[in-house]
Amino acid sequence: MSLLTHLLACLFGTGSWVSINGLWVELPLLVPQVPEGWFLPSYLSVLIQAANVGPVFVTMMHRFRPGVLNETVVIYLIMVLGTGASFLLGFFWKETVLVRGVPHSVALLVLTFFLAVVDCTSSVTFLPFMMRLPPQYLTTYFIGEGLSGLLPALVALVQGVGVVHCISGPQLQNQTFNTSNGSAALELQAQYQPASFSPDVFFFFLSAMMLVSLLAFLLLKRRPSSARQNPEARYTNGVKENDLDRRRRAEQRSMMDPYRSQNHKRKSSFGTGAYSWKQVFYIFVVLGWVNALSNTVLPSVQSYSCLPYGNKAYHLSAVLAAVSNPLACCVAMFLPIRSLVFLGAVTVGGSAAGAFIMAMAVLSPCPLLVQEASGSAVIVLAWIFFILSLSYVKVIIGVILRDEGHSALVWCGAVVQLGSLLGAVTMFPLVSVYSFFSSGDPCNTWCP
Template sequence: MSFCLFLEKHTSNMSLLTHVLACLFGMGSWVSINGLWVELPLIVPQIPEGWYLPSYLSIIIQMANVGPLFVTLMHRFRPGALNETAVIYVIICLGTVATFLLGFFWKETVVVAGAPHSVALLVLTFFLATVDCTSSVTFLPFTMRLKPQYLTTYYIGEGVSGLLPALVALVQGVGVVHCINSTQSSNHTLNTSSSALTFDLQAQYQPANFSAEVFFFFLTAMMLVCLAAFLLLNYHPSVAREPPSGRYTNGVKEKSHKNRKWAEQKPMMDPYKAANPRPRSSFGAGTYSWMQVVYIFVILAWVNALTNVVLPSVQSYSCMPYGNNAYHLSATMAAVSNPLACFIAMFLPIRSLLLMGALTVMGSGIGAYIMAMAVLSPCPLLVNETSGGVIIVLAWILFVLSLSYVKVMIGVILRDEGHSALVWCGAVVQLGSLVGAATMFPVVSVYSYFSSGDPCNTKCP
């Protein structure tokens, strides 16, 4: 009964329609690139790049940061010159068209320098990456036009952008491996025809339940849903928006400062704090000192580097030694943990900088364990024990859960600081991801520091 009263208290004056639309809008932020990643086991065997494709994708995604860089510089040096709503329409439409074209041309090759290459796949991936990277500095600031409580709903949608493709790929049967017996003949003498038979296990990927083309058309439908949600957020009369005094036009706040939400909410969070405190810095509303602002952005960059690039790049190395089921379960449950953390933050929007640091340390410690297991692959700790698989799955769940909550905490804090703070939030997210990619790419792809082993034949003591 008490939970029902708690839920009713926190959902009062909230529009269910706005929650749904904010979630669907956030879902379109990274659904295309996330979908491409989970489809790799089905794509790789049919293209000339093979398993070098993930390396190419990492480079392409970082090159696509030219989009958020342009938007951030425009907000900094030409505030108001960039029509934020028009930019969002353009990138959603571009992402929809690029995803649709992938369904037709992802297998097409062109001879470049005497060798076939998947030029269409790589070019279309660049457009998708530009769309998704640019969404970090456009989608999030757009939520300033909605009431504060819908920011966490947007983050839930952003989490669903990774969860939904993973679930569809799971139904599709992507990456399911079966070990089959294979017989090989080996000669023991040079002058006789005597030979011995050796028995070995061979990993064989099972055919998918439906094709990659169908999967890409599904992603196209998701982008169309995102476009429809954005249209309704702009024009539907029932959408719960900020009052006119809190509205932004092309990223610039209107002159009126009456009824500022942050000034009303701060006493609710801290009843001993003055309603109109003296600004402590020129950043945003001046709520935080410059040292605290730097602290928040350093944590934001660190958390996004870990969750977006560093740990996902070694997920297969950390999980596959424990079996194919452990790998798929960890990937799926980690994808579930992201929106779950956002859902928790909807009812517990804590702004404590101390808690933020504690959760970051905890999540980083769990990430260090995951990284250690990846380094020890193909023979990590407890590799032959059921408990080893259970621990690695729980580690991935807690890692994503804790650091996803930190990201939402920072989003809530910066939302109170204004539109410009959210633009910088998106820019720092991409910067953290860029640094993570620059660190992990040479380690994983160039120097091949990690070893995955054979899922069917690796023997560990």
């Protein structure tokens, strides 16, 4: 194994979702300065889901016109687009245009759509590209994908995004509210700390990260292991010849091994045929489920689940959950348990943690243990376990599908996007239309 190739694979992975992840963590600074206000997250959610036209197009081309779409060229184009769009955001994010007499952040919304197309399409192009490298580098790629959320979050923390101080406002000094024991307490006012640098600089940072990822991709293409592992793809009857070779080798091993030939015959036409169609269906259902929960469903209610416990709990849950993603990838690298039963058990455990988080969000602004010191610890640990467990499942499924061939990884990316889409479609009306959740106050708790 080459440490340089591991580093390049990791840097390549950071370009997968860094733009959209960075945009989300920067929202507290953007919202007060754009005419859309707090409707901006709703607009962004719609734009990101509309950007799924990218992965749909790539998946359909692989299915119906195999060999026509040059995967390497697509990756190059979307990464150049992502680098340029992030750079332009640094100049134009706060520019407004009158639309029917109402000001709108047209440049911000249009450039966000381009970034979303880049990130969504990466799911069905970056993973298949990793077929060019030996299997051990796929886990390193997933570590980079996890860092695409962690690094912008850490930079936003340095910037001071969302850091709040609870103070006694001059106009509120004579106002009190009743606590649960009947005593009076002074109401506090949340005051957000000014940012140490502007969103312009943050967007230039995102552009630089995309540029680094692009350079890592160009260097990976030229690595000797890439050329040996996967030369230029050729297709026979719509199936990539590398995948056909895998099937032939699996069949030959089965014929040469009497035990395999009797007990491990090829079960389906999917990939190498190592799994039955029921198992393939199970794998993809689990993959879609964990991505729906971890990418859209629970992140959409993170503030509702954490803010009632205080701003510190909210920031700890956000940062440590982001750290848990690459940590889970490291665990998967050294402890790759491929048992489908085990993956199902881990999924159930992570989903149970997610159910607890969702319940606390529903109970906001008065969730369980809201006035207890243990409440903050419980909600932070729940977020850590939730992301750690489901991220592990995603990585192991990616490793399993990597062994099933190029087309399996294309469908892997498509199911990731489908799960995220279904999660977003489910949560958008609950959060943004019907206002099903009530936000907590980071400085005051009015619970009986």
